[in-house]
Every structure is written in C-alpha cells, then in structure tokens.
Amino acid sequence: MDNSENKKTPIRNYGKFGLIEHITDKATPVNPGTYLGVGDDAAVIDAGERFILVSTDLLLEGIHFNLIYTPLKHLGYKAVIRAISDICAMNGIARQLLVALGISTRFTVEQIDELYEGVYLACKKYGVDLAGGDTTSSLTGLTIGVTAIGEAEKESLVKRDGAKPHDLICVTGNFGASYLGLQILERERKLFDKDRTFKPDLAGYEYIIERQLKPELPVQLSGQLKDMGITPTSMIDVSDGLASDLIHVCRLSGTGCRVFYDKIPIDSETRKAAEEFKLDPAIPALNGGEDYEILFTVPLEFAGKLKSIENVRMIGHMTSPEKGYFLVSNDGTEIELKAQGWEKG
Amino acid sequence: MDNSENKKTPIRNYGKFGLIEHITDKATPVNPGTYLGVGDDAAVIDAGERFILVSTDLLLEGIHFNLIYTPLKHLGYKAVIRAISDICAMNGIARQLLVALGISTRFTVEQIDELYEGVYLACKKYGVDLAGGDTTSSLTGLTIGVTAIGEAEKESLVKRDGAKPHDLICVTGNFGASYLGLQILERERKLFDKDRTFKPDLAGYEYIIERQLKPELPVQLSGQLKDMGITPTSMIDVSDGLASDLIHVCRLSGTGCRVFYDKIPIDSETRKAAEEFKLDPAIPALNGGEDYEILFTVPLEFAGKLKSIENVRMIGHMTSPEKGYFLVSNDGTEIELKAQGWEKG
Structure with missing residues (x-):
C-alpha cells in the first residue's frame, strides 16, 4: 500500500476478516x-x-x-x-x-x-x-x-485449519436465540422511547433474552470428547454467526461445506420470535451471532460415538474446496452461505 | 457496598489506584x-x-x-x-x-x-x-x-513488593521529558487552533517530543543486572509518574522513602522546556508520567557495582514505613511526595 499516493480505501471494502488478514499478513514470528x-x-x-x-x-x-x-x-x-x-x-x-x-x-x-x-x-x-x-x-x-x-495439553489443542473433506460438521447447543433476544429487547426499547410510561413485557422470551444478556459456554464438551476418545480435526467458537464462523474454518482448512437446513438446532422460543419478525428461523440461526456455541469437525468414523453426546448435533459435512459453501434445503435446493461483513463488529 | 441504598459514590473519591484495589480485592485465585x-x-x-x-x-x-x-x-x-x-x-x-x-x-x-x-x-x-x-x-x-x-526465569522474576528499608532506589534514563514534550505539542496546537496559517516550530524540542511520541524502553537493564549478579528486591515501570510509581512500590513493600532532589536525572532539554513553562524541573520529573523508565531497589551492598552500570542512577533510599514518602531538597528540607489521582488515566 503506497501512502504517498494518498489513497483512501474505505474499511468496508475489506470486510472484517479481510482487514484482519490484511494487517496481520506481515506477522512473521521470530x-x-x-x-x-x-x-x-x-x-x-x-x-x-x-x-x-x-x-x-x-x-x-x-x-x-x-x-x-x-x-x-x-x-x-x-x-x-x-x-x-x-x-x-x-x-x-x-x-x-x-x-x-x-x-x-x-x-x-x-x-x-x-x-x-x-x-x-x-x-x-x-x-x-x-x-x-x-x-x-x-x-x-x-x-x-x-x-x-x-x-x-499439547496433544489436545485443536486449531481452525485441520478440517478435511467428508469430515462431519458438529455443533453444541442451538442457534439464533441471542440474536432474537436482542431484537425483542430493541423492539421494547423503541416502544419505551416513544412512550416513557410503556412497561416492556418480556414474558415468553426469557430464554432468548437470557441467551443475549447472560450467555453460558459449553465447557463440558472438551471432557466429553476426551472421554469418547474423539479428537476433532478443527474447532471454532460461534460468535460472528454460524455461517461466518464455519466459512472461516473452511477457508483456513481449504474445504467447502454442506449444511442441512433441517439439522440446524433451533430452540422453540427462537422459532416463535423469528415468526413474529417474519423471518425464516434459519436466517438468525446462520447469521445472528453471539451464540457462544462450539463448532467442530470430526472424521466420519466418529458418527456413531457422537450420537451419544448430549447437546451435540451433526449439521453437515465438509467437501472439497471447489464445491463452495452451501445450505441444503429440505427439497435439496442449495443456497450459498455468506460471511458477515465489517458492520457486525 | 449495598446497592439497595442507591449510593452514588463518585469514582474520584477513590483515585485510580484506590479503585483498582477496591474492585480487585475479592480476587482469590483458585x-x-x-x-x-x-x-x-x-x-x-x-x-x-x-x-x-x-x-x-x-x-x-x-x-x-x-x-x-x-x-x-x-x-x-x-x-x-x-x-x-x-x-x-x-x-x-x-x-x-x-x-x-x-x-x-x-x-x-x-x-x-x-x-x-x-x-x-x-x-x-x-x-x-x-x-x-x-x-x-x-x-x-x-x-x-x-x-x-x-x-x-523463575529465579529472575522481580515483583513490586520486595523492597526493604535502607534499599537503594535506582532508576534508568531520565524523567519529565515526555510530559514536557506533550506540553510543547499542546502549546503549538493551541496556537494553530487560533490561527490555521500558524506553522508550529518544534526545533530545539526534538528529544522531549520524541520521548512523548515515540518512547523507547531500557530493555538492556535486565541483562546488565544479571551480568553484575544483582537481583533487585523490587521493580516497576515508571508510567504514572516517578512519585506515584515509587509510592506504589513503598505501599506494597511496606516501606517509606527518601528521594534526593539533585539526584533525579533530568535532560537539559527537559530543564529548558520546564523553565519556559515556569516550572521547577523536578515537578514534571516526579509527576509527569509516561517516562517508560524502570525504577528498582537493591540492597545497599550493591552500591559500588551499580555505579558502573551505564544509564542507571541512584536517587534515594527506602526507609521504615512510618517515615513516609519525601523528597529531600538541596538544603535538607523535606517535601512530601504525592501519588497522582484518577484524572491521570
């Protein structure tokens, strides 16, 4: 980048991950x-x-x-x-x-x-x-x-870049709750802004609001995997959104992916709130962010063992890189997954 | 602190260090x-x-x-x-x-x-x-x-709380330069704010401005001390101001201190700038902050060895705690040293 030409490239041209890559690509550890x-x-x-x-x-x-x-x-x-x-x-x-x-x-x-x-x-x-x-x-x-x-432990560290084509994509918990909790809070805030005597009613949204305001972490996962003798090939926490974070693993691992629409775990309260906002619940689940769940990949051979781990679901599999990143709907239609941009913070 | 009484204690009542102590006093490592x-x-x-x-x-x-x-x-x-x-x-x-x-x-x-x-x-x-x-x-x-x-190395770690009465107080480099560099920059900025055609003239202040904008660290100290076989009893970096940081060591070590006015190392450019601002140079040297020098204490027996270390000066000694924290002027008058408050950031 030649500063002498006084170029003025807006940050949004890079997107969040692009910018991080751009500024850290000179980092050569000594x-x-x-x-x-x-x-x-x-x-x-x-x-x-x-x-x-x-x-x-x-x-x-x-x-x-x-x-x-x-x-x-x-x-x-x-x-x-x-x-x-x-x-x-x-x-x-x-x-x-x-x-x-x-x-x-x-x-x-x-x-x-x-x-x-x-x-x-x-x-x-x-x-x-x-x-x-x-x-x-x-x-x-x-x-x-x-x-x-x-x-x-040196043998248990799992990075983002080790996923292989055909590996199973697994996740803890459920998705979209935190995002919809935030939408409910924002909706009530706007009503309160208009009329200061307005009393926000959050009944029926307790779970998704708690996921937004006071999230918890699936810390038990590490021990569960160890007990089962499963070493994941890659792992990431889902904070930017399931789609973004999965694509991140794919890019670093050099894979593509297929995620199945009806396999994405979504809580009933999340579905109800999504309906109120006239959203397909898969949209907040894939792009909402702040889920604080763990996404990991394991070789296909562990499919049987994984079924017995409480709170873990298999949602798809990795593919060869040229196959891209897609959501597979119930009728088999493939919809491209997108990473979030700069705006997400 | 009972929140139910709706107490509203301003942060300035505690001061920066007081607030840090207050919020971290419940930290009990497990x-x-x-x-x-x-x-x-x-x-x-x-x-x-x-x-x-x-x-x-x-x-x-x-x-x-x-x-x-x-x-x-x-x-x-x-x-x-x-x-x-x-x-x-x-x-x-x-x-x-x-x-x-x-x-x-x-x-x-x-x-x-x-x-x-x-x-x-x-x-x-x-x-x-x-x-x-x-x-x-x-x-x-x-x-x-x-x-x-x-x-x-486990044997070379030096904490803040190990100083003993009679230990020598030693410092690297010199003090007050960064603070006065900032005052010069602020002075020129104000002139520029009044008249946008004004050209700031920073000639003659290069050293103190560089100390403010692009400070360096005395990283050689650790090796010099090791070579001489000197293990300091306490150590701190001087970022909040020489007086504040020394008092910090005293409080944690349970000592008092005496610092000698004419022993505080001050650069000639710092003295010149202090004069322009009608300040005794010891004031920015003691309270300016952002010096990024190291203060450390050593047992009295190392006095001879320390003299041969370039860039290190002995500026005073620790005392028993009841003797308080004082600057000793050239005529022997004792002036109490004060720690900085919240405002310093």
Whole structure:
C-alpha cells in the first residue's frame, strides 16, 4: 500500500476478516515460543510442558452493548464469557482473566461494583482467576478490554485449519436465540422511547433474552470428547454467526461445506420470535451471532460415538474446496452461505 | 457496598489506584498456575519450567493520545512500548503481542496500515511477535487494546513488593521529558487552533517530543543486572509518574522513602522546556508520567557495582514505613511526595 499516493480505501471494502488478514499478513514470528500466532481463536505459546493460550477482546458501548437494557452485572458476566469462549474454541481450559476498563466520570463506584459482580460470578462459575485489573478514564463510552489466559495439553489443542473433506460438521447447543433476544429487547426499547410510561413485557422470551444478556459456554464438551476418545480435526467458537464462523474454518482448512437446513438446532422460543419478525428461523440461526456455541469437525468414523453426546448435533459435512459453501434445503435446493461483513463488529 | 441504598459514590473519591484495589480485592485465585494475580505490573502464570507474564492495556483517543499531533505510525509504536513495558517491569522478556482495535468508519485502510507500520517496527526492534489481531467497529474514537506476553526465569522474576528499608532506589534514563514534550505539542496546537496559517516550530524540542511520541524502553537493564549478579528486591515501570510509581512500590513493600532532589536525572532539554513553562524541573520529573523508565531497589551492598552500570542512577533510599514518602531538597528540607489521582488515566 503506497501512502504517498494518498489513497483512501474505505474499511468496508475489506470486510472484517479481510482487514484482519490484511494487517496481520506481515506477522512473521521470530520467537520459538510462538507456536501459533495470528489466525486462530487465541495465540498459542509453547511453554514447554504444555501450551498457554491467550486471547483478547474489546467490548465497546453502542457496538457490543446498550446500557439501556443491559444490566451492568450481566455485562460483566458476558465480557468474561466472550473472552474465555476463545480458549474453549481451541479445546483449552480457561484459567486466568485480565480486565481493563475505560470509564467516564458519569459512572459511580457502585456501578463499577455491579459490573465486577458479574465478572466475579462468571469467574467463579468457570473456575477462572481474575489476575489483573486496570482502569482508565474515558471521554466517551464504557470500554472493556478482556484478556483470557488458558492452557491445553499439547496433544489436545485443536486449531481452525485441520478440517478435511467428508469430515462431519458438529455443533453444541442451538442457534439464533441471542440474536432474537436482542431484537425483542430493541423492539421494547423503541416502544419505551416513544412512550416513557410503556412497561416492556418480556414474558415468553426469557430464554432468548437470557441467551443475549447472560450467555453460558459449553465447557463440558472438551471432557466429553476426551472421554469418547474423539479428537476433532478443527474447532471454532460461534460468535460472528454460524455461517461466518464455519466459512472461516473452511477457508483456513481449504474445504467447502454442506449444511442441512433441517439439522440446524433451533430452540422453540427462537422459532416463535423469528415468526413474529417474519423471518425464516434459519436466517438468525446462520447469521445472528453471539451464540457462544462450539463448532467442530470430526472424521466420519466418529458418527456413531457422537450420537451419544448430549447437546451435540451433526449439521453437515465438509467437501472439497471447489464445491463452495452451501445450505441444503429440505427439497435439496442449495443456497450459498455468506460471511458477515465489517458492520457486525 | 449495598446497592439497595442507591449510593452514588463518585469514582474520584477513590483515585485510580484506590479503585483498582477496591474492585480487585475479592480476587482469590483458585488455580495453582496463578502464581501472581492482581497488584503487580503483569499477571504471572506458573508454566512449569518458567513463568509466563501477561499484561493488558487500553489506549483511548482523547485520553491517551490526540490524533491532531500524533502520527498513527508513532501511536502504533507507542502502544507496543506501553504494553511490553509492563513485562520489562518484572525483569521479564516480552515475546508476543496481541492488538485489538476499535475503529470508526472515518478511518481508511491506509491509516490502519500506518498504525500497524508502527506496531511492526516496535515489534521488530524489541524482538516481539505479533501473535493476534482483532478489529471491531467503534462509534466513538479510536480504541487500542494491547496485550503483551513475556517470560521470566523463575529465579529472575522481580515483583513490586520486595523492597526493604535502607534499599537503594535506582532508576534508568531520565524523567519529565515526555510530559514536557506533550506540553510543547499542546502549546503549538493551541496556537494553530487560533490561527490555521500558524506553522508550529518544534526545533530545539526534538528529544522531549520524541520521548512523548515515540518512547523507547531500557530493555538492556535486565541483562546488565544479571551480568553484575544483582537481583533487585523490587521493580516497576515508571508510567504514572516517578512519585506515584515509587509510592506504589513503598505501599506494597511496606516501606517509606527518601528521594534526593539533585539526584533525579533530568535532560537539559527537559530543564529548558520546564523553565519556559515556569516550572521547577523536578515537578514534571516526579509527576509527569509516561517516562517508560524502570525504577528498582537493591540492597545497599550493591552500591559500588551499580555505579558502573551505564544509564542507571541512584536517587534515594527506602526507609521504615512510618517515615513516609519525601523528597529531600538541596538544603535538607523535606517535601512530601504525592501519588497522582484518577484524572491521570
């Protein structure tokens, strides 16, 4: 890129993943301890006996959360989930957490306490130690920087780039709930904005709202796979959307994929909310994001064993790369899957 | 803190360090690998053969940098320095770096390239691998989250809390330059704001402006101390100001201190600029911040050896805690040292 020509390329021309690839393509590790640098969920440090995994995330007010309907305690909880999700995504175990806060003077100490209550709650639930905290003043919104540190046995680390054609595509949990929870919260907020006496009624949406505000992680997966003697060929956490994250694995592994419409796990509450918004539930399930589930691939031979793992579903299979990325509908029609762009954050 | 009473305590009541202590005092590590959690420059993970150090920092537009006079390349460079400074501050060696960017759509790809040029330059100079990069959109200013990962031999790690009364207080480099560089830049900016045809003249201030915009780190110190067989009793990087950071070591070590006015190393350009702003140069040297030098303490017996280390000066000594924190002027008058408050960021 020649700056002297004063080129002005808008960031949207690259898309989020394109931009990350563009800025990190000059990263050439020189330290022998850098086992894995850019391109996966977390950086992997070879610490001799085992791998240390480190991942960092930014949560920005107005982009990742809206304080109008996000209780600070939930926000603190979700910040931890978001960070340690990247460690789970490499089949690792999260151990420590560092939190850096940018806070404007409009915040009170009691509010910061509330945020940290959520941080401590999530740390306790997932066995993670808060090992560093920093605060700085902010001129604008609330900014949260979260760094998760974890570990993995050398033989159990799973990367994004190891999937092979014919491997089964498996997922934990269900999809689209968090996105639709957010749509419900946004709908009620708009009504409240118009009429301040309006009382939001969230009854019947408890599950999808909880998935949006206080998500949990499928941390049991790592142990379940180990007990079954299954080593996945690739793994990623689904935070940008099932389609985006699957395509990410495909691109890094050099495969295509087929996902079957009727195999995508979707909760009944998600289906009901999708109907209200006149959406095919597969759309939020594929493109919604913030599911904090795990997607992984395994060789075909494990199909039988996988059936017995609770909470895991097989949704499709990898193909050779030239076959592209497609959703297969019930009548066999193939619809191309698309990755999300820059706008998603 | 009882939220039900709806208390509203302003953050400034606590001060920056008070707030950090307040929010992290519930952090009780449960993982055996968490060798050192909150309270030092970096979190320390026991990785078996050696320690892994991890530190994270937030840089926010308008608080930590002003893009009017900060070239993006310098900003990228300084972000790296800021992060790896925390690793040096524990006598460790920085190895990897993760960068998370929050960028508004007003930025172009060329500008992000420029920022990363600085990141790569600093990584190359300090032998650090860029091992992770993430980007997200931002509604407000530019936000940079930087996480540095380093390592230390188990016997060479130095914490903040080991200083003893009578230990010598030693520092690398000189102080106050970065703060005065910033004052010069601010002065010229204000003149430019009044009259857009004004051409800032920065001649004669090159050194102090470079200390502000493109600081370097005294990474050679760790090796020099090792060669001399000196193990410091405590160590910290001076980023919040010499007085603040020294008081921090004193509080954690349970000591008081005496610093001698005429021993504080101050560059001649810093003295000249201080004079222009009608400041005693000791004031920016003690309270300016962003010096990115190292402060450490050693037992008295090493006084002779220390004299031969280039770039290191002895500026005072630790005392018993009840003697407080004081600057000793040339005529023997004692002036109390103060830590900076919340405002400093």
